[in-house]
Amino acid sequence: MTHLTERRDTALGPRTTLLLALTCAVAVGNVYFPQAIVPLIAAGLHVPPGSAALAVTATQVGYTAGMFLLVPLGDRLRHRSLLVVLLALTGPALLLAGCAPNLPVLVVASALVGLTTVAAQVVGPLAVALVGAERRGAVIGTLLSGSIGGMLLARAFSGALGEWLGWRVPYLAAAALTLLLAAVAARAxxxxxxxxxxxxxxxxxxxxxxxRTEPELRRSCCYQATVFAGFSAVWTCLALLLSGPVYGAGAQVVGLLALVGGATMCATPLAGRLVDRRGPDPVNLGCLLAVLAAAAVLAAGALGGVPGLSALVLGTLLLDVAMQCGAVANQARVYALRPDARSRLGTAYMTCAYLGGSAGSWLGVRVYGWAGWPGVCGLVAVLAALALVRHLAGAGRG
Incomplete structure (x- = not known):
């Protein structure tokens, strides 16, 4: 067993870990960078912004389909082969999107991009298979840090590049980077x-x-779905709060506020090392308590002015860190269950998380219309409390 662990750790050295984290960043970034260039797409293709946003929707729908249809293949095919094929397919889809002559072609290409850019969900099981159990949390935290960085930086990069050179260039640059990664991954x-x-x-x-058969999987899905639902409710309604009468700010303020979440990139590797030392349960407990604290801090955002904005900055940062660090603990628990089914475990976990996020966005808007921003913060607290009750009721119960 010791020899096997040493061989695994050698296979997943710092360079390989960095390459896999970069792959997560690029793959996740391909989902999010179109959000920043919707107005440029609308102007370039001479369509309304609402119609141009279909490219973003198509990418997200394709991504969900890819998680369900393609990620489970990691339990049948060699991870490296599947990873390289996915990257190699995403590149041409991005090229097609960048060269699209009209909106229908762009929407189809965007759906193909989403379908194939699920490499980050393949990287997780691959990395876990290459590392010993005592380093699993740290590696998952590093990979999640790459995904967060890709999500945040892709929006800023595509927005700046699109303003400078046009909306097609971000797609073409992403295609070149994705194909380069495919070539490197095939060898490294x-x-x-x-x-x-x-x-x-x-x-x-x-x-x-x-x-149905794994209680610990259900438990991790419960934690992540509830916390991600609260997270999505906050970020969906934040634009409504900031653009409303209390602040009267523009959408760019929401984008700047989102950059605060970049600090999470430093927090997730630390959470991973704590998971390796103490196990996932203490990390989950701390994160759920942090979500409750974040809800209380965010509620002060209804005050407006500098105090309210300061509360929003601190509260969203605390919520981001709690959600992502909890995800490290949840994934470490899930991937430890069945080495022969890690891709299917990841599919089940991510699907539940995204369903929770979608439900949170839907519910958050309705609560905001009924009870305003304090109601949204109350929703976050209720969701976190439900997960906390489940945790305190007994970690061993499914």
């Missing part, structure tokens, strides 16, 4: 032998089966 990423092959329909059904 270690090979992990896949588990015994299973029929593809069985892989697709496997995620639902694992949710």
């Amino acid at each position: 990423v270690p090979v992990v032998a896949p588990p015994p092959r299973q029929p593809y329909p069985a892989l697709l059904a496997g995620a639902l089966r694992l949710l």
Whole structure:
């Protein structure tokens, strides 16, 4: 066992870890960078901004489909081969989007980009298979830090590049970077032998089966879905608060506020090392308490002015750190369950998380219309309290 652990740690050295984190950043960035250039797309293709936003929606729909349809293949194929193929397919889809002559072609290309840019969900099981259990949390934290960086920096990069050179250039630059990563990954990423092959329909059904049979998977899904629902409710309604009568600010203020979350890139590796030393449960407990604290701080944002804005900055930072660090603990727990089914475990976990986020956005808007910003903060607190009650009721119960 010791020899196996040493061999795994050698396979996943600092350079390989950095490459995989960069792959996560680029793959996740491909989902988010179009959000910053919707007005430029609208002007370039001579369509209303609402219609241009279909490119963003198509990317997100494709991404959800890719998680369900393609990520489980990691339990059937070699991870490196699947990773390289996904990157190699994303590159041409980005090229097609960048060269799209009209909106329908762009929407189709965007859906293809979303479908194939699920490399980050393949990287997780790959990295866990290459590292010993005592380093699993630290590696997951590093990979999640890359994903966060990609999400934040992609928006800023594409917005600046699009304003300077036009909306097509961010797509073309992303295509070049993605294809370069595919070439590097084909040579630099270690090979992990896949588990015994299973029929593809069985892989697709496997995620639902694992949710039914693995209590610890259900527990992690519960924590992440509730916290991500509160996170999504806050960020969906934040623009309504800032653009309303209390602040009267523009959408750019929301973008600047989102950059505060960049501090989370430093927090997730630390959370990962804490998971390795203490296990995921203490980290989950601390993160759920932090979400409750964030809800209280965010409620002061309704005051307006400098005190209110300061509360929003501190509260969103605390909420971001709590949500992402909790995700490190949840993923470490999930990937430790079944080495032969890590891709299907990841599919089940991420699907539940995204469903929670979608429900949180929908519910948050309705609560905001009924009870305003304090109501949204109350919703965050209730969701965190539900997860906390589940945690305190007994970590061993499914």
